[in-house]
Amino acid sequence: MEIPQHLLKRLKKNEEITRKFNEIEISILSILNFKDFFERLLFQIADKFSIPHIWLSIIQESSICQQLKDCSGSQGLKSAIAFVSQERFISIIKNQKPVLANRNLTFFKDLMPDTLTEPIGSLAIAPITLDGKLVGSINQADIDTCRFEPGIDTSLLEQLAQKVSLCLSNVTAHEQLKFLAYHDPLTGLFNRAVFERILDREVSRAKRYNSALSLIFLDFDDFKTINDTAGHSIGDKALCFLADALNSLKRQQDIVARFAGDEFVVILPSTEKNSAAHFIRRINAYFEANPLLSGKYRFNIRISHGISSLSDAGVYSSSELLKRADSKMYQHKAEKKKR
Template sequence: MSQLEQLIENSRVNEAIAQKLFEIETEILSSKSSKELLQTLLTLIKDKFNLHSIHLLLVEPTPISYILSNVAQTDWHKANTRQISEQRLNLFHPDGKPLLTNDLSQFDCILPTNIFAGAKSAAFIPVKLEGKLFGSLLLIDESLDRFSPELGTFHLEQLAIKVSLCLSNVLVREQLEYMANYDRLTGVANRRLMEVSITEELSRQKRYDVPFSLLFIDCNKFKQINDTYGHDCGDKVLAYVANQLKELIRETDRCFRYAGDEFVVTLASQSYADALRAAKRLTEFFDNNPMPYQNMLLPITISCGAAQSDGLQSMDELIKRADEQLYLHKNKKLSYDTI
């Protein structure tokens, strides 16, 4: 092949790569969430460039941990993302550039060896968020020459920039939405989202004639805890209570922080009797499970008030009724066994 023919061939290859990158960028721009973006991105790159496998290495702790938590992750994300320390991540990108290699044995002590099963070369593409390295796209191939160190990295650098920009835009949107709907201290949904959720449940009740109940919950002697151990301890108590409530309720139920040390739990398709049983189960759990704090176990207890919608009450009226029930339980004037 003559030099001119080689130049023409290289131009065709570059044009084909540029077209694939454009198609990838076009599709990921329409992603509505970072989880959707990551899955779409990795799938497209793997398919369009016919790779053996692809993974996303994320620095630990990652700035998107609240999105890619164990609860939020799908099986796909668990299989295709890996946590890595900042120190090890920087080994791949000391100059902020892509790393190409066909010596995979050098990563035996850094990454799980099963990642490279059947592979002979790999490319690490830096992913940045607000200019800071926070991840690396790992492209793996069965060919020794696919990612040879002698090859240029121009297209991979383009891909790194496009991915970083798209992910940054999606994350900014998600973070704004998250802050608008979730309590940052406890991680549970806030009062704003609670109003939306209860309104939807009341509408569903009227439409399908299904029961709907809720619990109004507060932490017993919370002011005393703050005064005795300080507000830092008080914050930990709120987070502890919120996290335990989330774990204890059903998947169809939801927990919200109402105000201060008060929480609301919605119980879809549950009667008043069901709500009382749930309240008893929750209070007994906290009675028997003190919170670990500074080498001791701090007793944390809650009180619950239950109310069932009759289809006529407003959200505020329903919550007020549950609040009234809470104080009756707190003052031992009403039992959770009362039906």
């Protein structure tokens, strides 16, 4: 029996689409960082399927939101991402099935990046997941109102979303391993090994350009008391509370790291001792105004500190800079105990 021509055309078209999907999958499968993964993905889809507008909508509460915000310094990627609250996203995408629309498109405005200023006629939204959890969608739009007309078959969009979700799982796993290699797993700050490499670099740079450099060594006073009184989970919250405060109050060029246990360090490039002391005053004022509250517990965070600078007599290397700040911190702690 002869196969009707319209079925042959449809089979041929589906084969062509499948081939393009496979090419896209092969193209992104070996990429293991968010920036390159999403840039390549969006470019490949737009190129192979002649899509005028393609972008991502990412749920702000999702596990990949911060990583994408961190790498959206890339102008191409920044213009192709819209961040949306989980509540709003779910109100638009009521299940994990693709959505097609060619009317009332302003309803979907929260899913669109600010850079999408041209009028569109139809829209396709394909939800993507990470390890089974909804994290956002990959969206396509065209000026043609019929291209993504509601009612047409969305099985190919579902295939696309599934392939993207699987590849995203690989990228995320690799990014997490890379993050843990450089960061403290509890606080998210740089770990000691990375801090020491950065300090070496900053000391060399300060010497080369004859610029100032200061280092602050911080110790969490009575941290053991919090652990003994409230338990280790509250102790972990206290460490994160301190880390977040240091991160939020530092300048962009300053480096904060967890040195060990309840000890932290702050590298302040182009900073003399008096300015470093001002930073400490700001930190203390912040903790004075913002105690740690957790359930029935209320703790006023107290820190001891030591400041060293490349301008100190006898300080010529990163190890001497660190040793001097450490020594000053223990002096400060001993003085407080005497008082």
